[in-house]
Amino acid sequence: MKKSADLLAKNGESSPGASVQKALGLKSLFRYERTRRQALATGFVVPDPARCVQCGICSYNCPIGIDIRRHAWLNKPIKDSHCLSCGECVARCPRGVLRFERTNLFNEDIFPSVRSKVNTTESGLV
Amino acid sequence: MRRYILIGSGAAGIAAAEAIRSQDPGGEILMVSEDPLGYYSRPGLAFLLTGELPEKLLYPFREEDFKKRLNITWLHARVKQIDPQHHQVLLENRAPLVFDRLLIATGASAVHMDVPGSDLAGVVKLDSLTDARQILKMASHTRSAVVIGGGITALELVEGLTAHKVKVHYFLRGDRYWNNVLDETEARIVEQEMIEHGVKIHYRTETVEVLGSRGRVAGVRTKDGEVVPCEMVAVAIGVRARTELAKASGLVVEKGVMVNEYLNVRIAPDQVVPDIFAAGDVAQAFDPLTGKSVLDTLWKPARDQGSIAGLNMVGVRSPYRKTPPFNVTRLAGLTTTIIGMVGSGRDDDLVGIARGDSETWRQLPDALAAQTDFDVNRLRILVGQDTLLGAIVMGDQTLSHSLQRLISDRVDITPIRESLLAPGAPLGDIIVDYWTQWIEKARERTKPLMRVQ
Numbered sequence: 001m002k003k004s005a006d007l008l009a010k011n012g013e014s015s016p017g018a019s020v021q022k023a024l025g026l027k028s029l030f031r032y033e034r035t036r037r038q039a040l041a042t043g044f045v046v047p048d049p050a051r052c053v054q055c056g057i058c059s060y061n062c063p064i065g066i067d068i069r070r071h072a073w074l075n076k077p078i079k080d081s082h083c084l085s086c087g088e089c090v091a092r093c094p095r096g097v098l099r100f101e102r103t104n105l106f107n108e109d110i111f112p113s114v115r116s117k118v119n120t121t122e123s124g125l126v
Numbered sequence: 127m128r129r130y131i132l133i134g135s136g137a138a139g140i141a142a143a144e145a146i147r148s149q150d151p152g153g154e155i156l157m158v159s160e161d162p163l164g165y166y167s168r169p170g171l172a173f174l175l176t177g178e179l180p181e182k183l184l185y186p187f188r189e190e191d192f193k194k195r196l197n198i199t200w201l202h203a204r205v206k207q208i209d210p211q212h213h214q215v216l217l218e219n220r221a222p223l224v225f226d227r228l229l230i231a232t233g234a235s236a237v238h239m240d241v242p243g244s245d246l247a248g249v250v251k252l253d254s255l256t257d258a259r260q261i262l263k264m265a266s267h268t269r270s271a272v273v274i275g276g277g278i279t280a281l282e283l284v285e286g287l288t289a290h291k292v293k294v295h296y297f298l299r300g301d302r303y304w305n306n307v308l309d310e311t312e313a314r315i316v317e318q319e320m321i322e323h324g325v326k327i328h329y330r331t332e333t334v335e336v337l338g339s340r341g342r343v344a345g346v347r348t349k350d351g352e353v354v355p356c357e358m359v360a361v362a363i364g365v366r367a368r369t370e371l372a373k374a375s376g377l378v379v380e381k382g383v384m385v386n387e388y389l390n391v392r393i394a395p396d397q398v399v400p401d402i403f404a405a406g407d408v409a410q411a412f413d414p415l416t417g418k419s420v421l422d423t424l425w426k427p428a429r430d431q432g433s434i435a436g437l438n439m440v441g442v443r444s445p446y447r448k449t450p451p452f453n454v455t456r457l458a459g460l461t462t463t464i465i466g467m468v469g470s471g472r473d474d475d476l477v478g479i480a481r482g483d484s485e486t487w488r489q490l491p492d493a494l495a496a497q498t499d500f501d502v503n504r505l506r507i508l509v510g511q512d513t514l515l516g517a518i519v520m521g522d523q524t525l526s527h528s529l530q531r532l533i534s535d536r537v538d539i540t541p542i543r544e545s546l547l548a549p550g551a552p553l554g555d556i557i558v559d560y561w562t563q564w565i566e567k568a569r570e571r572t573k574p575l576m577r578v579q
Binding site for chain 1 (some may be wrong): 137167168169178183184186333426454456463525530
């Protein structure tokens with residue numbers, strides 16, 4: 001969250017409409033959390049084996065003990081039905097091996113309304 | 127029944143065993159390793175040092191992987207020599223072994239620092255789990271240490287020792303960290319992080335002597351005559367291919383063991399040995415694109431070469447195709463991807479460098495990145511005449527996958543070249559837009575009926 005705070009400060013300094021932008025910046029703080037939650041809820045973890053050096057941090061940090069490292073070695077997505085998609089492995093991997101991919105079960109954008117709102121807010125910021 | 131002997135138990139050796147087993151369920155695979163601890167993740171040693179990982183997690187395979195899945199027989203022994211003519215491997219203190227196919231995957235080891243006192247107790251390196259254990263054991267009663275070297279391993283040592291509350295003096299030969307890969311800003315980001323953790327960086331400092339007292343390290347004397355007292359000296363000044371065995375066996379060796387496109391070793395510059403292969407850090411593989419033989423000291427080429435060698439050992443002829451250099455590492459807590467050429471511009475094709483440290487690519491609508499809590503996000507792209515030559519992505523990795531493909535597939539970027547190099551260009555948007563178009567076209571080309579999502 002430090003990031004967003006920095007961004008806020010930066011915007012406040014550099015532009016005349018500082019207060020407006022500050023408010024938007026504050027919104028973006030929540031937006032980030034929302035996108036993150038959304039990614040977690042609608043995605044599953046996919047490895048990029050070319051990046052993996054089998055250090056085991058992912059497996060070690062999985063709260064339910066899935067051997068994620070093995071999935072990365074074998075280039076298999078973590079579609080284990082027990083996966084909580086909590087994102088611990090993705091966040092902790094020191095080499096960015098793991099990422100969330102949308103399951104896209106319904107072949108559609110699940111949160112189109114949220115998305116369009118988010119994008120307008122963002123364009124006001126940059 | 128064929129007997130395959132694999133010398134070395136690193137990434138290349140294991141990948142070879144898997145490839146062999148995938149094609150030959152009945153053959154005998156014998157893995158001869160000097161490391162008593164077998165196959166573990168060497169890159170993971172850095173996280174063992176920082177305490178992020180317990181030792182038992184360093185072992186990616188379980189017992190049954192070796193016994194049942196791969197059916198490998200282990201032998202802890204040192205190979206003295208290979209006799210290519212008689213298909214024999216001569217071992218230290220053991221009877222010779224006969225092989226049908228042999229793989230040399232002895233890897234690389236840390237370069238020894240050649241100064242007086244460098245063999246004192248307390249001078250350490252980070253090569254193996256044994257080294258890491260020794261460092262951890264010493265760290266608890268070490269107040270200060272000197273770390274020497276300018277690359278990734280040196281930084282890992284700095285981080286590992288700092289995590290154990292050891293006061294670290296970090297010696298750099300030049301003006302900044304890793305100056306042949308990182309640009310000034312990138313280097314300063316890493317250095318700043320070290321300084322915040324209490325590391326004292328000594329720029330333009332070279333070690334001329336390790337000072338000892340009663341056989342143990344007591345300090346370091348620099349070229350300028352300064353003496354830095356310490357109880358440990360950790361050295362990471364590069365690695366060298368372990369070619370001693372190949373040399374002793376009469377194989378052709380330059381910086382590494384010379385191999386052809388199929389990873390066969392040579393007994394004379396124009397004579398390959400059909401049954402003996404080399405792969406991984408020890409192998410100097412031929413790159414048909416440049417016509418040169420090159421050494422790689424990275425995990426991915428080691429695994430790729432191991433697999434290719436394994437296939438060739440079984441008899442499935444497969445050439446090794448080198449891919450552009452690609453490495454991911456964590457520098458000062460930032461995931462950093464280094465793709466292709468990024469060093470100090472030796473390439474004549476380089477048109478310009480596009481840099482970005484903006485927030486923009488984090489806001490891309492489809493970026494499902496959960497790894498986003500970095501304080502710094504930086505991007506540097508080396509733009510060539512028609513293609514991207516290299517890139518460094520620090521922090522958020524959303525763009526690194528697309529950049530990797532654009533670079534390794536030598537995608538024509540002339541339509542976006544100008545906009546990339548324009549001052550203040552929104553690099554993230556440009557790359558993602560172009561990448562999306564390209565990948566959709568690529569999908570249409572390969573699978574015309576597939577639905578593009």
